[in-house]
Amino acid sequence: MAGFLDEIEPLKQTALAELKAAPDIAALEQTKGAWIGPNGRFTALMKQLGTLSKEEKPAAGKLINAAKVELEAALAEHRSELELAAALPKHPTDFTLPGRRRTLGKLHPLTQVTEDIVRAFRKIGFAVADGPEIEDEYHCFDALNTPADHPARDSQDTFYIATKVENVFPSPGGEGRGEGGRSSLLRTHTSSVQIRVMKSQPPPVRIIVPGRVYRRDNADATHNPTFHQIEGLYVDKNVTVGDLKGTVEFVFRELMGSDVKIRFRPHYFSYTEPSYEIDFTNALVKKMGKDWLEIAGCGMVHPQVFETVGYDPAVWTGWAFGFGIERIAMLRYGINDIRLFYENDVRFLKQF
Amino acid sequence: MKVTLNWLKQYVDFNWSVEEMVERLTMLGLEVEGVQKISGAFDGIVVAQVITRDKHPGADKLSLCRVNDGTGERQIVCGAQNFKAGDKVPLILPGASLPPKPGEKEPFTIKVGKIRGVESHGMLCSHEELLLDPEAIGHKKEDGLLILRENAKVGQPFGEYLGRSGGDVVFDLEITPNRPDLNSVIGIAREIAALTGNPLKLPAVGGACVLASLGEGAARQESRPTAADLVSVRIEDAELCPRYTARVIKGVKIGPSPVWLRDTLEKVGIRSISNVVDVTNYVMLEVGQPLHAFDYHLIAKGSDGKPTIVVRRAAAGEKFKTLDNQERTLTNEMLLIADETKGIALAGVMGGANTEINNQTVDVLVESAYFSPVNIRRTSKLLGLRSESSYRFERGADVGISDWASQRAAQLILETAGGQLAEGIVDVYPTTAKPKQITLHFSKTKDLLGIGISHADQVSFLTKLGLSVVEQQPGECTLSVPTWRVDLKRDVDLIEEVERLHGLEKTPATPPRGAIGTNSYDSRHDQIAEVRRILAGVGLNEAQGQTIISKSEVRNVKEDEIVALANPLSSDMDVLRPSLLPGLIQSLRHNVTRKNYDVALFEVGRVFIKNIGATNEERRVAIALTGNRNSLFWSGEEREAKFDTSDLKGLVEELLEQFGVRGATFTRRPESTGMFLESATIALGGKLPLGELGLLSPLLAKKYDLRDAVLLAELNLDQLIARRNAAKSFKALPQFPSSRRDVAMIVPESVTHEAVLQTVKQTKAANLETVELFDVFRGKHVPEGQKSLAYAFTYRAADKTLTDGEVNSAHAKVVEAFKSQLMASMRE
Structure with a gap:
């Protein structure tokens, strides 16, 4: 009996060593079969139990079972090790290699800036409005208190449409390239939308109008015949210059940073009175070696404009302001040539 | 519009640095687009008077002097011998440089320094040091200091003493189109006067005596002919020309302008031509009124025997040569200044070559008129001809200034070209413009600006700009607008003026508030x-x-x-x-x-x-x-x-x-x-x-x-x-498994994917959930002109697991339709 019990421990040790030494899964399975498979040596030991006396059986059985459990645990552990080893790629992965990219496209910088401006205005209750780019002289000039003989209305700056169009609104003394002193043109500013909106909805009005505008300038680093403006219009009771200043400050701080300072200067636009130009300054402007940079024009809506659209200037006051989107984008990103916006070079587009 | 600091200072006192000036003008609405400093001759050299002259304690040949430089006394060490206490001499101040001698690279700059142990605060100058020929400037030539005339003004810049132009600063200003009155030095000076509260000093031109004293003397005054004796004026279109004035100066001598006149014009970018022409340009820049001078004798006489000015529309197709020697073809819309036989000027735009001032001119007719802005603008635009004159007229000149400007021009012509002024003026002004009146409700200012400004201040700002109070009542004031302010039309225009003088920075910003905007485009x-x-x-x-x-x-x-x-x-x-x-x-x-x-x-x-x-x-x-x-x-x-x-x-x-x-x-x-x-x-x-x-x-x-x-x-x-239909709604996830059947078939090239889908659709196969194309193949085992398509069909019922039989019978309909309708052959 003593001999049988004494055999178990060395046999277990040998089995453990062989299991651990198995170089791969196949060898491991083979070793498993040799020891704890149906014909394995431990299985044989179990069968020998029957030859033992009643007193000896329990101790021997316990011993063999414990050894078997230990062997199975060792087997499972080594199997996991071997499976992991087998799953490893042949060569170690270089995690510094560039990955396989699914690139997102970029929104055009002008779109991004426009959306930022729109977001800033919407925070304070403005709705986006829109109007046609082919305009008539009435909406672009006359209704904005700029009659045909007005020095501010210079045809050198305006593109006219060759097609003769039946416009509903006459412009007395206008360029008259169309019939009856009427003609179509490419809007020179988004302000024409002010008129269309005020004529179509009663006050109060609180809108912004982003859009393309056109001036008859040859393209150079600071000019493109096509460019973008955004217009803001607020008409309500008791609207003051203070409101205008407050809104301008809010919007430009949203856009250009909280260190922005705003300055109003007297200026002239035919459709606002008083009129102002807006200068701003911040760390960026100082870095450019300037005290102030001109950024926008604005003013209180001229009572004549209210009369034209049928609002009572004794009841309603309002302000309007407008600025160039390219200019904001150029300042924000440090872009030095406006033409880059319209060339669509992917090396440019991917930067924003 | 270019304007110089010294010119402005003739009309208003102010003492701003260049930086301050830029800031103040900008905040008044006169954006400064450029600043150019002009260094004058002999900058930093002044007329000084020697108070005492003593021996230098440490050097026999040197003197130690106390001199008055006009602002105070200073101590100077000097080596010259030819002067005494009381003499007036050129003094160069520390920091200034002597004119560079030929071949000298760096000019010699004077510093405060010790000479033989004694400090010298500047240097008294000799004619050699100043590179001057004393005799050429009417002074005695001697060794040592240049001794100046006894009547020299102590402290005067030396350049000015010599009659040379001093240093100056030229400001290039952007004038907005609504403010034609600012296209003049006096207009800008008026703004500065309003801001500083200092008075506006206009040159005195009033009355015959001023003019006569400049002419050939009072003795001949009685024999002076009147302008009306010398010229007739007839306006045929008073709508286009509401006012026309003519003055005549006889016996002028055409020649170059004096230095001050030439300098002033050149600094602001106007070429000097001759004394008379320069005067018309000078007065235009000074007060904003374009003038034109005609050679009096080249104007044809009318039936009354006098040269006659006719203001009329051009005949359609009429040819006219402007003084740039271009022949222009006119339309009936254009206004012409003519005599009885020919056009002599394109009204308000440019004079004619046929009557321009020339070296033989002895008698001059000065035109000072007012033309309709719209008409000038159209003429200028149609002809593509722009001038300083048309620029001002099309924006709106001051109809009230015609006579004053004409007098001012006459005064300066007499001063620079001599001659005798015919008495009076021919002033055809059929309908005198009535000054506009605007009533300002003081509360409206607060309503618009959001800030209260006292009623007295509001009135005071406006009167400083030349408006006058017609009637004041509690809460409102009616003001009369001067003729030069063509931009002031209603109360908001006055409120803008109040805010400008009050200071835009004082209008506070208030946080955004108010209505929620709506617009159909927003979404x-x-x-x-x-x-x-x-x-x-x-x-x-x-x-x-x-x-x-x-x-x-x-x-x-x-x-x-x-x-x-x-x-x-x-x-x-x-x-x-x-x-x-x-x-x-x-x-x-x-x-x-x-x-x-x-x-x-x-x-x-x-x-x-x-x-x-x-x-x-x-x-x-x-x-x-x-x-x-x-x-x-x-x-x-x-x-x-x-x-x-x-x-x-x-x-x-x-x-x-x-x-x-x-x-x-x-x-x-x-x-x-x-x-x-x-x-x-x-x-x-x-x-x-x-x-x-x-x-x-x-x-x-x-x-x-x-x-x-x-x-x-x-x-x-x-x-x-x-x-689009952007509405989204939830569909329950499937509860029961699906069955898949694949079809691989060969069809003619002409069978499109769309046709396959349509065929499937028509079978209305039961429980068919999706049809997905997973392979298109041409080549081996596929005949030319045909293609192999492989589709996966997924069948699923919402309420049970489908049996194979159910799926098969539905799918068989689809396969049958492919065979019969698409000429498909199934691949196994």
Whole structure:
């Protein structure tokens, strides 16, 4: 009996060593079969139990079972090790290699800036409005208190449409390239939308109008015949210059940073009175070696404009302001040539 | 408008640094576009008087002097011997430089320094040091200091003492078109006077005595002819010329202008011509009133024997030579100054060559008039002729200043060219302009600005600008507007003036508040933004193209649908884009020629189409692809794959699905078009045109230097927005398993995927959930002209697990339909 019990421990040790030494899964399975498979040596030991006396059986059985459990645990552990080893790629992965990219496209910088401006205005209750780019002289000039003989209305700056169009609104003394002193043109500013909106909805009005505008300038680093403006219009009771200043400050701080300072200067636009130009300054402007940079024009809506659209200037006051989107984008990103916006070079587009 | 500091200071006292000046003018609304400092001759050299002259304690040949430089005393060490206490001499102050001698590179700059132990604060100068010939300037030539005239003013700049121009600062100001009164030095001085509260000092021209004293003396005054004896004026169109005045000066001597006049004009960019012409220009710049001087004797006499000015419209087609020697053809809309026989000036725009001042001129007629701004502007525009004069008249001159300006010009002509002034003036002014009156309710100022300004201050600001109070009552004031302020028309104009003088920075900003805005476009803006986000999300970069393109680039639109410009800048940009594709092709070219070969762009923008006498604007979205499909990678079969039609189709499908447009159909065009080698139209419900997509013709690709396949698509975004259904609702996830059946079949080439789907649809196979194409094959075992298609069919019931029998019987109907309707043979 003593001999049988004494055999178990060395046999277990040998089995453990062989299991651990198995170089791969196949060898491991083979070793498993040799020891704890149906014909394995431990299985044989179990069968020998029957030859033992009643007193000896329990101790021997316990011993063999414990050894078997230990062997199975060792087997499972080594199997996991071997499976992991087998799953490893042949060569170690270089995690510094560039990955396989699914690139997102970029929104055009002008779109991004426009959306930022729109977001800033919407925070304070403005709705986006829109109007046609082919305009008539009435909406672009006359209704904005700029009659045909007005020095501010210079045809050198305006593109006219060759097609003769039946416009509903006459412009007395206008360029008259169309019939009856009427003609179509490419809007020179988004302000024409002010008129269309005020004529179509009663006050109060609180809108912004982003859009393309056109001036008859040859393209150079600071000019493109096509460019973008955004217009803001607020008409309500008791609207003051203070409101205008407050809104301008809010919007430009949203856009250009909280260190922005705003300055109003007297200026002239035919459709606002008083009129102002807006200068701003911040760390960026100082870095450019300037005290102030001109950024926008604005003013209180001229009572004549209210009369034209049928609002009572004794009841309603309002302000309007407008600025160039390219200019904001150029300042924000440090872009030095406006033409880059319209060339669509992917090396440019991917930067924003 | 250019103006100099010294000129301004003739009319108003102020003491601002250049920086302050720029700031103040800017905040008044006179934006300073440029500042140019002009250094004068002998800067830093002043007339000084020697108070004491003593021996230098440490050097026999030197003197120690105390001198008065006009502001105080200073100690100077001097080596010259020819002077005594009381003499006036040139003193150069520390920091100033002597004029550089020929060959000298760096000028000699004076510093405070010790000479033999004694400090000298400047240097007294000799004529050699100043590079002057004393005799040429009327002084004695001697060794030592240049001794100045006894009457020299102590402290006067030496350059001024010599009659040479001093230093000055030229400001280039942007004058807004509503303020013609600021196109004059006096106008700007008036603003400064209003801001500082200092009085505006106008030159005295009033009355005959001032003028006579400048003429040939009072003794001959009685014999002076009157202007009315010498000239007649007849206005035939008082609407275009509400006022015309004429003065006559006889016996002038035409010659060069004196230095002060020439200098002043040249500093502000006006070329000096002759004394009389320069005076007219000077007065125009001074007070803003354009003047014209005629040679009196070249004006034809009328029936009354006097030279006669006739202000009339030109005859249609009348020829007239302006003094730039250009012959102009006039229209009946243009106003002409004429005599009884010929035109002599294009009113308000330019004088005529036939009556201009010349070296033989002895008698001068000075015109000072007011012309209708609209008419001047039209004439100037039609002839393409702009002048300082037309610039001022078209913005609105001061109808009240005609006589004053004429007197001022006469005064200066007498001063610079001599002669005798005919007494009085011929002033034809049929309807005297009544000054405008505006009532300001003081509370309106607060309503508009949001800040209270006292009533007294409001009135005071306005009167400082030249308005006068007609009537003041509690709460309001009626003011009379001076004739030079053509821009002041209603109360808001006055409020602007009040705010300007009060200071814009004092109007406080108030936090945003007020109504919530609404506009029908607002949600549309977001839908357009959504399209952009979808396309950027699938890897396309957003482009923005030119709206104005060349007609020669347009290929996918009929010529009579193109909207052309009436006044294009060039043939490169002569029409409005009728499609986004020409611009995108240009952008591809721009990239590929710069070796950016892999380009995937989209654009959202407007196009313009002519449609029976009307122009339509339409929003489109377009896609352009060329080059490699995938971004650069270092391994794999697919890495060199180029974009193909399926990439384009996939992008369009993804856009439509994500945006919520269902039921788009794609129909292949049977023929190539000018633009596409192969293309399809896109429609909704088989009818409503939505757009097109296709492969760019390789001939065109070559023309645009594009080497890889170019895929293009364009869709009508307005229609997408109108037809989208963005509503989303939840469908319960399936509870029971599905069964799949695959079909692989060979069909004729003409059988499209769409036809297969239609066939399946018609079978109405029970419980069929999806049909997915998973293989298209041509080649081995597939006869020429045919293709192999493989589809996976998924069957599923919502309420039970389908049996094989149920699936098989449904699927058999589909297979049978393929065989009978599509001539399909099944592959096993």
